[in-house]
Amino acid sequence: MYIDKETIKRDFKKKLTSMFAEEVQDASPLHQYQALGALVKEYASENWMKTRKQYTEKKEKQVYYFSMEFLIGRLLMSNLINLGIKDECQRALKDLGIDLGELEEVEVDAGLGNGGLGRLAACFLDSMASLGIPGHGCGIRYNYGLFEQKIVDGYQVEIPDNWLRDGNVWETRKEDKAVEVRFGGYVETSFDNNKLTFHHRNYEPIIAVPYDIPIVGYHNNTVNTLRLWSAEPVGREFDFSSFSKGEYTKAVEYKSWVESISQVLYPDDSREEGRILRLKQQYFFVSAGIQSIIRRFKKLGVAIQRFDEYIAIHINDTHPAVAVAELMRILVDDEGLSWDEAWRITTNTIAYTNHTIMSEALEKWPIDMFRKILPRIYMIVEEINRRFVEELSARYPGDEERIRNMAIIGYGNIRMAHLAIVGSHSVNGVAKLHTEILKKQELANFYQYYPNKFNNKTNGITHRRWLIQANPRLASVISSAIGNKWIYVPTDLRRLMGFSKDASFQSKISQVKYNNKVDFSNYVKEHYDVDIDPNSIFDVQVKRLHAYKRQLLNVFHIMDLYNRLKENPDLDIVPRTFIFGAKASPSYYLAKQIIKLINTVADKVNKDTSIKGKLKVVFLENYRVSLAEKIIPATDVSEQISTTTKEASGTGNMKFMMNGAVTIATLDGANIEIRDEVGDDNIVIFGMKDYEVLNYYRNGGYSAMDVYRNDIRLTRIVDSLINGYFNVSYNEFKMIYDSLLYQNDEYFVLKDFDSYVNAQNRINELYKDKAKWQEMCICNIANSGEFSSDHTIIHYSKGIWNTKPSIIL
Numbered sequence: 001m002y003i004d005k006e007t008i009k010r011d012f013k014k015k016l017t018s019m020f021a022e023e024v025q026d027a028s029p030l031h032q033y034q035a036l037g038a039l040v041k042e043y044a045s046e047n048w049m050k051t052r053k054q055y056t057e058k059k060e061k062q063v064y065y066f067s068m069e070f071l072i073g074r075l076l077m078s079n080l081i082n083l084g085i086k087d088e089c090q091r092a093l094k095d096l097g098i099d100l101g102e103l104e105e106v107e108v109d110a111g112l113g114n115g116g117l118g119r120l121a122a123c124f125l126d127s128m129a130s131l132g133i134p135g136h137g138c139g140i141r142y143n144y145g146l147f148e149q150k151i152v153d154g155y156q157v158e159i160p161d162n163w164l165r166d167g168n169v170w171e172t173r174k175e176d177k178a179v180e181v182r183f184g185g186y187v188e189t190s191f192d193n194n195k196l197t198f199h200h201r202n203y204e205p206i207i208a209v210p211y212d213i214p215i216v217g218y219h220n221n222t223v224n225t226l227r228l229w230s231a232e233p234v235g236r237e238f239d240f241s242s243f244s245k246g247e248y249t250k251a252v253e254y255k256s257w258v259e260s261i262s263q264v265l266y267p268d269d270s271r272e273e274g275r276i277l278r279l280k281q282q283y284f285f286v287s288a289g290i291q292s293i294i295r296r297f298k299k300l301g302v303a304i305q306r307f308d309e310y311i312a313i314h315i316n317d318t319h320p321a322v323a324v325a326e327l328m329r330i331l332v333d334d335e336g337l338s339w340d341e342a343w344r345i346t347t348n349t350i351a352y353t354n355h356t357i358m359s360e361a362l363e364k365w366p367i368d369m370f371r372k373i374l375p376r377i378y379m380i381v382e383e384i385n386r387r388f389v390e391e392l393s394a395r396y397p398g399d400e401e402r403i404r405n406m407a408i409i410g411y412g413n414i415r416m417a418h419l420a421i422v423g424s425h426s427v428n429g430v431a432k433l434h435t436e437i438l439k440k441q442e443l444a445n446f447y448q449y450y451p452n453k454f455n456n457k458t459n460g461i462t463h464r465r466w467l468i469q470a471n472p473r474l475a476s477v478i479s480s481a482i483g484n485k486w487i488y489v490p491t492d493l494r495r496l497m498g499f500s501k502d503a504s505f506q507s508k509i510s511q512v513k514y515n516n517k518v519d520f521s522n523y524v525k526e527h528y529d530v531d532i533d534p535n536s537i538f539d540v541q542v543k544r545l546h547a548y549k550r551q552l553l554n555v556f557h558i559m560d561l562y563n564r565l566k567e568n569p570d571l572d573i574v575p576r577t578f579i580f581g582a583k584a585s586p587s588y589y590l591a592k593q594i595i596k597l598i599n600t601v602a603d604k605v606n607k608d609t610s611i612k613g614k615l616k617v618v619f620l621e622n623y624r625v626s627l628a629e630k631i632i633p634a635t636d637v638s639e640q641i642s643t644t645t646k647e648a649s650g651t652g653n654m655k656f657m658m659n660g661a662v663t664i665a666t667l668d669g670a671n672i673e674i675r676d677e678v679g680d681d682n683i684v685i686f687g688m689k690d691y692e693v694l695n696y697y698r699n700g701g702y703s704a705m706d707v708y709r710n711d712i713r714l715t716r717i718v719d720s721l722i723n724g725y726f727n728v729s730y731n732e733f734k735m736i737y738d739s740l741l742y743q744n745d746e747y748f749v750l751k752d753f754d755s756y757v758n759a760q761n762r763i764n765e766l767y768k769d770k771a772k773w774q775e776m777c778i779c780n781i782a783n784s785g786e787f788s789s790d791h792t793i794i795h796y797s798k799g800i801w802n803t804k805p806s807i808i809l
Helices: 005-021 029-057 076-085 085-095 100-106 115-131 240-244 248-260 272-300 302-309 321-335 339-349 365-375 375-395 400-406 415-422 434-444 444-449 461-470 472-482 491-497 503-528 551-567 589-606 625-634 652-657 673-678 688-701 704-710 713-718 734-741 751-769 770-782 789-801
Strands: 063-065 136-138 146-154 155-159 180-182 186-192 195-203 205-216 223-232 311-316 350-352 364-366 413-415 426-429 455-456 537-544 577-581 613-619 636-638 661-667
Touching: 005 029, 005 085, 005 365, 005 688, 029 076, 029 085, 029 223, 029 589, 063 115, 063 272, 063 673, 076 085, 076 100, 076 115, 076 205, 085 100, 100 751, 115 136, 115 195, 115 205, 115 223, 115 311, 115 461, 115 789, 136 704, 155 205, 155 400, 155 589, 180 272, 180 444, 195 375, 205 248, 205 272, 223 240, 223 248, 223 272, 272 311, 272 321, 272 365, 302 339, 311 321, 311 339, 311 789, 321 339, 321 350, 321 375, 321 415, 350 415, 364 365, 365 413, 375 400, 375 415, 400 444, 413 415, 426 434, 426 789, 434 444, 434 455, 434 673, 434 688, 461 472, 461 625, 461 652, 472 491, 472 503, 491 770, 491 789, 503 625, 503 770, 537 751, 551 577, 551 589, 551 613, 551 713, 551 751, 577 625, 589 613, 589 734, 613 789, 625 652, 636 652, 652 661, 652 673, 652 770, 661 673, 661 751, 661 770, 704 713, 704 734, 713 734, 713 751
Parallel strands: 063 136, 063 311, 136 223, 311 350, 350 426, 426 455, 537 577, 537 636, 577 613, 636 661
Antiparallel strands: 146 155, 180 205, 186 195, 205 223, 364 413
16 A cells, blocks of 8 residues: 555645644644554554455355454554555654654553463564464453552552543444353253254343454555454443342342443453353353354355365363354254254364463363353254263273363363363473473373374564664665565565674664663663663563462572672673562552562662662553563663563564564473574573483472572572561562472472572573674574564464465455
8 A cells, every 4th residue: 555645744634624623733642642643553454444355255265263362562553564654654753743652652552451372462463464364353342351560669559451432443332242151040942943952041242243354465455354352231331120120239130230241351250250250251251253154154155064065163271162062052043053064064064272381370260150151052062062072982982080181071060171172173381391281291191082182383573663663774784785675474574684794884784782771771761760771781581470380480580699799789780670560460469579579689680879870670650562562672681581481482582583582582482482493502501401300209308408508599589578678668579489498399480590690690600792792693683583473373374274365455
C-alpha cells in the first residue's frame, strides 16, 4: 500500500472533524491518536474485507488459534510499518505540528495477556498475516487486564488495568455475529427417529459478542482477524421479568454474573469462586469461537463431514482444551453425526501445544464442579474417557496403574492436558529439550501410545516488532550492510557474520547500543529519578516473576557483588546496572517477597556513595510490551537463568539476542538452541545440566543447608535476610529464607550460585575487550533469524495445519 503525505494529511483532518468536530491545533493528543488510529484502521479495512472474501471464495483452509492470552501491545506503529506508510505518516504529522512518537505513547497496551504465552500468540498472528497464511486468533475481550502494577515502599500493589477506559480504536463490534453460550442446567435424553438425542434444559444463557481486530500483514494485502469475545446478558441489561416482580437482587445478580466472565484476565483461583470463573471463561470463548467457525464454514457449501479439510483449530496450552468436547458436542448434537465420524473430524481438526511440565499449569478440574457447570460437556468427556480407557485396556491388559495415570478422568479430576492429547492429531513442545522431556518424562506414557503425534516446534518472535519497530537504529545499520532481504527472509541475517570482525561495522553496532542506552537512561531518570550510567553494563532480567525463573539467584549475585565492593571499593569491575521488570501473581506471596527484596537491595545499593557508582539496581514498574520495546534494544546482558528443565522455551531470550545482547544462561528451553546457533564462545553458560536436575528430583540427595554452610558468601547473603541487615522487619524475608533452607531450595538457587558468580565474572572480563564483545553481539544478531516466528509458523503450517499461503490480490 502506498499513500502519500498529502493524502494522509487530508484524511487525518477529515477524521478529526468527523470524530470530534475539531481542528488539528485544538485536538488533544488523545483525540489525535484516536483519529489517526481510526484512519489507519480504515486504510487496512479494504484489504481486510478482500482477505475474508477471498478465503471464502477460494475455500482456503483456515487456522484458528485459540488462546487465553494475546499480548498484542500497541498497534499504531506496528500497523503503520506493516502497511508501509510509517515514513509518509510521520512526515504528514510533522507538517501538522504533531510528533508521531508522542502519539505512540498515548496508546495504552491492550490488557489481553500476561507473559510469554500471550506474546507468542501475538507474534504468531503477525507471522501468519505476513506470510499470507489464512489464520486468525480467538480469545476473550477482557474489560480489565491482569492488573496494573505499582511499587509502593518496595511492595507490589495491584490496581485495576482499565485499558478500555478510552475505548479501543482498533476493534469492531460485530453484534450480528453474536452466539449463545450455555452454563448449568441438566441434560435430558430421548429417542427421536430411533436415535438417542440430548436436550439441555434449564440452563443459564450468555450472549457472546465478538469484537474483531485487524491483523495486518507486512507489505502484503493480507489482513487476518483477532476475534475477541465479550460476555453480555441476554437482553443486554438484566432480568426485567424478575425486576418487575420486585426481585431486584436477582435481576442485577444475573447481569453481574454474566459480565464477570469477560471482566478480568486470570481471576484469582486460590478460592473455589475463582476456579469456577476460570472454567467458565475457558468454555465461554471456546464455545463461542467454535460456533462462529461452524457458521462461517457452512458458507462454503461443503458437507460437514469435510470440516477437517478446511479448518484447523490450534489450542495454545491447556486453557482451551475443552474445545475437544465442544466440537464433539456440536458435531453430534447439532449436526447429527455419528460418534465415530465426529471423533474422526475432531481429532483431525485439533492440534495442541504444551507449554509447560509444571503440574500447576497442567489444569485439572474437579468432577463435581465440571459436571455442574457444563453438564453436556461432562457427558461427552466421560464418553471420550470410557472409550480411551477401553483402548488402553486392550493395549495394556492388566496394567491398571498405567491406565489410571493416562485416563482423562481420574483421582476425582478431569485432566485437561490428557483430553487435549487424546482429542488432537498433533502434540508439540516448544523447544527441543522441552519436547524431549515431554516424550521421555512427563508424558512418556502418551508418547509410547501416540509416538506419531508428538513433535517439536521451537518458539519464535516477530522480527518486525522486536527489531524493525523496537530498534530502528539497528535495523537501519543492518540494511546498510546486507540490504533488506532479511526483512522478508530473516535467516538472511546470517550474512552479518561476514562483518563480525569488521572494526567499522563493530563501531556502528556499538554506537547504536550506546544511543539506545542513553535513551533508556533518560527514561529511568524521568520515571524513577535514578541516574544510571550508559557506559555501564546493562544487565537485564525482565519476565514474569516465578521462583523457577530465579530472579532470586540474580539478586543474590548483586548482594555478593555489593559485599565485595564494600570490602574493596576499588574492585576492578566494569560498572553494572542491573534492571528487573516483573509482575507477581497477586496470590503468589513468595514472588511478591522477591520483588520487595529486589527493591530493598536497590534502595540500599543506589544510596551508597562509597561504592563509587559502580553498581545500580532498577526495578521497572508495570512491565509490559511497550516497556519491553524500550529496554530490550538497550540491553548488554540477557538473563535467562531458569532452573534447567523448568522453562519450556522462552521468547525473551530470542528478543534480546536479536537486539545484540549476550545471553547468560542455563542450558534450559531454547537457550540450548541459541547456544547451538551462536556457538559456545558467544553465550555464557552456567549451572546444572538437565540430567543432574532430574536426578535430584527423582532420587534426592541435595542438601541446601550443606551448600549454605559451606559457602561463606551464601551464609552471609542468606543470613542477611533475617538478621537485621536490611532496614525491614525481622519476618519480612522469612518466607524466602525458609524456602531455601527448610524447604530445601526447590529450584536450586544455592546449588547454582557459585557457577553463576563465575559466569558473571566472565561477563565482566569479556566486556572489557570491546572488539570481542562487539563480535559476540554481531554473532547473536546474525544467528537470530532462526528464531523468527515466521520460521516457526512455516513449520506449523506444513507440519501440523496443512495450510498454504493465499496471495490476496
